[in-house]
Amino acid sequence: MNKQHEFDNLAYEEVALKEILSPLWSRRWKIVFFTLLITLVVAFYVSLLKPSYKATAILQIGTKKPANTLSINDAFNESTASQEQIQTQYELLRSRKFAERVISRLNLTAHEEFNSGKYNNKIPFLASRGTSDVRPTISQVVPAFRSRLSINPISGTELVKISFTSYSPELSMEVANQIGITYLQYQDEIHSESKESTSQWLVDQLEGLGKKLESSELALQTYRETEGIVDIKGISGLVGSELTELTSSALTASKKADELEVTYQYIQAHKGDFDALIELEQIANQVTYLQLKRSEGQIERKFNELSKRYGPKHPKRVAIESELASLQSRLKEHVNNLVISLEKSYFSAIEKVKATQRRLDSAKKDYLRLSRLENKFSQLEREVKTNKELYNNYLVRLKEADAMGNYNSNFYVRFIDKALTPKSRVAPNKSLYVIMAFMLSAAFISIIVIMRELLLDTLNSRRKLDNFKEAPILAVLPKFKVKNQSENDPSYFTDSRFIEAIRSLRTALLFSAEKKAPKIIAITSSVPNEGKSTVALELARSFSEMEKVLLIEADMRHPTLYKSLNLELHRPGLSNLLAKTHQINECIIRDKNVKLDILTSGISPANPLAFLSMKRFKMLIKVFGNFYDRIIIETPPVNAVSDAVIISRLVDSVLYIVHGGKTKREQIVSGLRVLRQVNAPIEGIIVNHSESVDSQKYQNKYYSDMGNIVKMPVRKQG
Template identity: 70%
Template sequence: MYPNDEVALKEVLTPLWTRRWKIIFFTLVITFIVAFYLSLLKPAYRATAILQIGSNKPANTLSINDAFNESSASKEQIQTQFELLRSRKFAERVIKQLTLLEQPEFYSGKYNDKIAGLAKFGGKKSPPSMTEAVARFQQQLTIAPIAGTELVKISFASYSARLSQQIANQVGITYLEYQDEIHSASKETTSQWLIDQLTELEKKLQLSELSLQAYREEEGIVDIHGVVGLVGAELTELTSELLRTEKLADDLAIAYQSMKKYADDVRQLSELQGIKNDASIRQLRQNEEKIARKVSELSQRYGPKHPKIIAINAELSALQNRINQQVLDIVTSTEKAYMGALERVNGTKQRLALAKQNYLRLSRLQNKFSQLSREVETNQELYNNYLVRLKEADAMGNYKANFYVRFIDKAVVPKSPFAPNKVMIVTISFAFALMFISIIIIMRELLVDTLNSRRKLDNFNEADILAVLPKIKRPNTEQDTGAYSTDSRFTEAIRTLRTALLFHREKTPPKVMAITSSVPNEGKSTVALHLARSFSEMEKVLLIEADMRHPTIAKNMNLDPHRPGLSNLLAKTHQINECIIRDKSVKLDILTSGISPANPLAFLSMKRFNMLINVFGNFYDRIIIETPPVHAVSDAVIISKLVDSVLYIVHGNKTKREQISSGLRLLQQVNAPVDGVVINHSESIDTGKYQSKYYRPDNNIIKLAARKRG
């Protein structure tokens, strides 16, 4: 066995190698189509102008100190200028200034003059509308800031080199004019706008201050934060006290319930854990044990009416009465403690509920008070900021602090086109087409539900796999070999199959074998013929062609299709020696199908057919029967009952796994002796690399050892 990654690589690369000419053909076709399309395109030119957008901000948005120190503009402001250069407004200005709608170079197509000339036969093309022109302009315009600098590239692509240079420069000029317009307009409107805003903010500030004062007087608020803090501390303390009292009550409840359960039985009460562990009870129990021992000692020496016995019994009885009374006292004290604990719990809960109500009320007051206070502070801060801005604007007057904009490099007429890069596009299209077609082939091979790879064979458990046969290389000339293959790899694979059949079973190798398949054209006739010839190298073999519907063995061996055969023997029109053909080179006799009858199934169901097989078994060491496909007719199912072994031929690249499984189920339903599956026409599975030590490269075979089911 080879490592999994090596097998997977072989599984991927083999389909590519076997279909290499198809891959190359379709790749070249796609590449030619791309190259032909590129030959129809016009060359495109790009001109680039470079602007500097300086770091000074407009005067009406700065403090006096910031303006004279020329602080840097924010990234958002710089990005805004780039978006202005790309805007529809700028596009319309440039189109109108350069009268681009009247220049055919601006709205000409991307195809060369020959294609454009053919298009003119359909009528004269009218100039585009402003909306179409703006969309085309924005598509061809590129605004690219240079990282780490204040420079920006303005590039325009066009099929006219001169037009691309004019438009790139005009965009920069239009931007300069736009900055002047903005500065002039802002100087006239900034001061009035600030005054209007201050008036409105002053009214809001007064209203918020009045609302805060009215709320303070209405609720009688002096120090809301301090009061809330005190109530919160009280709430925390009451919560802790409630937890402690509830825990004490729970502990006493357990003892109380136990004492209540045995209220009428002092002895049971004295055995409770809480009473038993009491110090006074333990002391009394110890005294009781001492007196009991003394009673026992005196009882051995005196009679029951002796004064000492009477006295000691009286003392013991008095002590037991004391113990019982002490138990009752403990029960009473426990009950009182439990009731007291319950009263403390209820009282603490009531105080805690009142504290919570008070805290929630004060919290609502605090939230409303904080909201009004924040509104006053916000209005006050806004008012102060706008007042400072108004004073600064008045003090700065006509100081110009707009973005510093100037041309660094104006665009020049480009000398050579930038697109299309035909060599690069053709190269990329070739590589992409090659990769795309290869992926399609690989995915098709991996996803097709056939047994065309080792991975799929390892997952096939419906039957044993006896051998894998390579695709036959047909001989170029007709020789005496007839239908026999001259491919040494196939021949060695057939010998491997023969060995597998001889040693596959623990018992005697099968004498009568049937060869069938799922559907036609899976190579069962070829496998039957070559397997029979392989067995004939060692013993006497008879090959029977039982496929009377579509016989192929006689045709492949260049025999007369109308010569007598199996059907003639079953119909008793000819003798055995007239129907059997002898292969003179080996010990192989062939019984072809003969004349095709109207109902082949009736012929094969005759007792005479079974009798013929038994008769042939007396003269031949091995009998191989080629049968019709399982899914086509039921002939193979009938024949499978008369043989010792059934070989199931599968086309490795075409037969679907469902077809294989359903065919095997049909045979298993009649308890056919299916020995295993033979994979035929395999192109992707190679498990015989190790055999290169023993065979020449042209004699290397494909071999897969038989696997046990399940």
């Protein structure tokens, strides 16, 4: 059993995967077309780009420290440089100022590289774009220069690669070498400049920090004395607790007032209406009221008993009437007292809310005032602490600098490999771009197709059909192709799967184990263009192979059967029969190919609903029922007009047609709801135009043994 269950699950997963991927197969030519189109556009675009060349120089930056070292620990640990210092040198090579130096020394503002676009001369219009007769400034050239520059340290070494990409191989080599040369010159400039005495600088800083520390301490003490601050945090905590309690009380009082306000508004709206007032929960559940009500009931029962025995003037009856009137008077008086009590409670609750709000506002003001004092006090405290820490740190630095003396250390910088003129281009990689464009465009378009199918709220997949519980799924009809009809070929379709699916639907209706096969069948849908006319015609033809069938086109608003049967649009039909302008034999036509009688819609009336609501229409259905074994009625869409609702009350079964790829689930549910409101005999749903669902699962839903069904020969009719 477990193996069989696993096999069933595996089969279900395979079918689900097929249903997900089937939209790709059905739209394969669109996917191929757009993929090739995007690929050709990318290939054409890449062919217009200029080739780029890349030159690389290798520079060594030694692991020695800068000249000015302020820490004694740095002096005794100079053998290795920190990662931050090495990274600083790399960022220096990438910096804007460094780029401006190189641009200025090579006069790149006048070079063609930065005065032309990225397109070649194949298309003059694109080649001229970006070309300007005005010479750019250094600041305008810097962004393009830095975007082509690459500084990459070699992991685990002191070496760094300096690479520059350009449309000109000579320029890429020249710039890569010039960056290294400029960096060497920059290091020489740093170490050749006169260095200011570190100790003197620290003394100047300490003097200023001492004054700031003294000023901040004085400001803190003055503020403490002015505001009388002893323990600002403790007081703020007490006020905060009080504010929390008052906020809770205000919310409670406001909630109670809101509840009483509803009662008060009800009392004011029903003032003087005793019956309405006693419906209030506060009155209806009151103990005294319940006791008086029970007493009233007892007296009323006693009064009814005495009324049966005695006349209106009998003393006992008069006495009981007086007692009943007195009790009712007491009851009304008690209700009035309760109403007055509720009104007083409402006014009392309002006053309590106002009083609590006043206390809350006062507490908020106190809390805000204390918060401002606390914030200002904390700010002054932080300033004193910060100035004190800075002063102590600079004092320590001063002692270390005095101990270090004139210690100096430099980075060790030199060229390892200078850049050479590149022989081959590095970009664009045309083949890679075209392949990536093809793969990405195909994947992107495929994802769009799949997501569109999954996000459509229709019955276009087996998963959605299994989750649809509003009505049974009778059949899933595949998408079909229409061909021109001829006298010798009655088939209206080129896809035999559709015809077989219709026959399976016929078998399901005839041999349902749950109930008797319906004789009068109405076929409707949610909205137009879901294929109900086609299903009605082919189902009628299928039934006509076995029995005498009448097909009635009750859609007088938008008739379509005349197209399928090559008839005139305004030939006599149902409307003419109901209007008594023609006889039955003039309105019904015989489809001789399949032995089927058809009653078309006829002339479109101004008010089709009025025609279908006639008693004559109901009588015609009964009369036709005496002559035909099966009657199939095509009706207008449920969500568009109410014609189908009227017809559904006259039939044995309603078949609901939905378009598998277009009809939204909301439309289906809405249509079914309308039919259920009039207790229409909904047989189930037929999914039409299905592209991604295997219909075999749904063809055997209402019968068990296909082998017991015998295909009967075509019935000959007179």
